Amino acid sequence: MSGSDRRVAVDGVSKTYDGEDGGVRALADVSFDVEDGEFVCIVGPSGCGKTTLFRIIGGLEPLTSGEVRLSGEPVTGPSPDLGIVFQEYHLFPWRTVRGNVAFGLEQQDLDAGAREQRVAEMLDLVGLEAFADSYPKGLSGGMKQRVGIARALAVDPEILLMDEPFGSVDAQTRSMLHAELLSIWRETEKTVLFVTHDVDEAVTLADRIVVMEPSPGRVQEIVDVDLDRPRERTDEAFAEQVEYVRGLISE
Amino acid sequence: MSTLETDLGTDFGGDYDRRRLARGALGVVAFLLVWEVASWFNPAYVLPSPRAVAEVFVVELRSGAMLTALTASVTHWLPGTVVGTTLGIALGVTMAYSDLADDVATPLVRVLRPVPPLALIGFAIAWIGLNHAGAAFIIAAGAFWINYYAAYGGVDGVPEEFLDVAKSLGVDTDLGLVRKVVLPSALPEIITGIRTGIGRCWMLIIAAELMGVPGVGRELYTASQNLSVDAVLAYILLMSLVYLVLDTGVKSVQNRVLAWQ
Known part of the structure; x- marks a missing residue:
């Protein structure tokens, strides 16, 4: 662990769920680092423990051994330094779009004016100003996830942790959201940790891809993606990269 | 809903x-x-015509007897409902949210739950007396369970993920989670409980006034003892009308508060 460059340090993380026959090993000695401002995807087949890892990094679930550090501080629970975006959005249905985005800000010592301004900035960032007063039930999946992202970013976390955030939207919306997320990432200079099972998605987005393998979940290889952005799925280099990662996963 | x-x-x-x-x-x-x-x-003392009932209704209304009875009923119905509803929601939320409270109180709840409010009349008389407070006690017991179960179910059904989101956004106390997430999320069930309870308690006044406390239910008994079926029906009509007004009022509040659904 050197300096504050390592935004996220996953250090020998293991997780065993209690059960008969000594329980189920979900993760075994998982280690990797994420640098400040980096975009890292975690990819793997189902059963590789990537969602467990997501929950552990987010402080939503305890680990059995090892440690996760955010900017050098061990994770002991959910922290406002880390904004979480879920696949199923989990927007608060009783709050408007504006109310959802304001939720985290209400926990801070901000006067109403500053809060409103921050909410407006966030809605502008995700292009949802026109829907500020709508309730989540009336929004499409893509719009809901934009709200989810705005809500997580509103409190200005260092890290954005996302679990298959675009897994529930159609392909066209997904590629639009990819472009939007990358532009948000560039604009805000956040560190992004993005869990997915979609190799195309990982190669489209990531600086590096942590490829995981199942039973028990562990890191198989960490792949650098040296492709210029914006990346075109039709490029040969893109296809090669995807093939390579797919090859790892199907081994 | x-x-x-x-x-x-x-x-x-x-x-x-x-x-x-x-x-x-x-x-x-x-x-x-x-x-x-x-x-x-049928003879009028068995089944009076609708017109006859309407006439008695108007007479009772004009004489002020209905208003007096209604005021008396509301005098125990309102505090009973308010107290029972408040306690029911408070306990339901606490038990559904806290495993400790749930474990401690569940056996008691299992034993006390089947006791019908009517069975409490004896306690009401012995502890409180034949007065508005005694009647309010029985009504409160009725409101309590309805609201307890509604609030318990609502809080039990709050998605764990909502709590995760709130924690990751800086809500770090149980009180904060209850206030910002648990209560708003469980509000539809809680309001349904309040609405059901208000209606059920209004019907309970009949039982609560059985022991001699004045009110609409008391008038109903007096009328039936006098074999005045027309007056019985007139007071039943009054109860129904009051219920209709109450329920419509609560429903409109419900629709406004739950506009997000």
Whole structure:
């Protein structure tokens, strides 16, 4: 662990769920680092423990051994330094779009004016100003996830942790959201940790891809993606990269 | 609650509502007709005609007897309902949220739950007396369980993920989670409980006034002891009208508060 460059340090993380026959090993000695401002995807087949890892990094679930550090501080629970975006959005249905985005800000010592301004900035960032007063039930999946992202970013976390955030939207919306997320990432200079099972998605987005393998979940290889952005799925280099990662996963 | 009917109502607009109203009116008229015809073949002390009941209703209303009875009933119905509802929600939320409270209180709840509010009349008389407070006690017991179970179910059904989101956004106390997430998320069930409880408690006044406390229920007993079926029906009509007004009021509040659904 050197300096504050390592935004996220996953250090020998293991997780065993209690059960008969000594329980189920979900993760075994998982280690990797994420640098400040980096975009890292975690990819793997189902059963590789990537969602467990997501929950552990987010402080939503305890680990059995090892440690996760955010900017050098061990994770002991959910922290406002880390904004979480879920696949199923989990927007608060009783709050408007504006109310959802304001939720985290209400926990801070901000006067109403500053809060409103921050909410407006966030809605502008995700292009949802026109829907500020709508309730989540009336929004499409893509719009809901934009709200989810705005809500997580509103409190200005260092890290954005996302679990298959675009897994529930159609392909066209997904590629639009990819472009939007990358532009948000560039604009805000956040560190992004993005869990997915979609190799195309990982190669489209990531600086590096942590490829995981199942039973028990562990890191198989960490792949650098040296492709210029914006990346075109039709490029040969893109296809090669995807093939390579797919090859790892199907081994 | 988003029932099929209300969905249709919004989809089909005013025409649908008007048709519903017209059909409802038809049902009422048909019922009154059958009643009227049946009354021709029965003596008035068995089945008075709708008109006779309406006349008694107007007489009782004009004399002020109805208003007096209504005021008396409300004097124990309102505090009983408010206290029972508040305690029921408070305990339901606490037990559903806290495993500790749940474990401690569950055996007690299992034992006490089957006791009907009517069975508490003895306690009401012994502990409190034949007065408004005694009647309010019975009503509160009725309101308590309805609201307890509604709040418990609502809080039990709060998705764990909402709590995760709130924690990751800086809510770090149980009180904060309850206030910002648990209560708003469980509000539909809680309000349904309040609405059910208000209606059920209004009906409970009959039981609560059985022991001699004045009110609409008491008037009903007096009338039935005098074999004045017309007065019995007039007071039943009064109870129904009050219930209708109450429930419509609560329903409109419910719709406004739960506009997000």
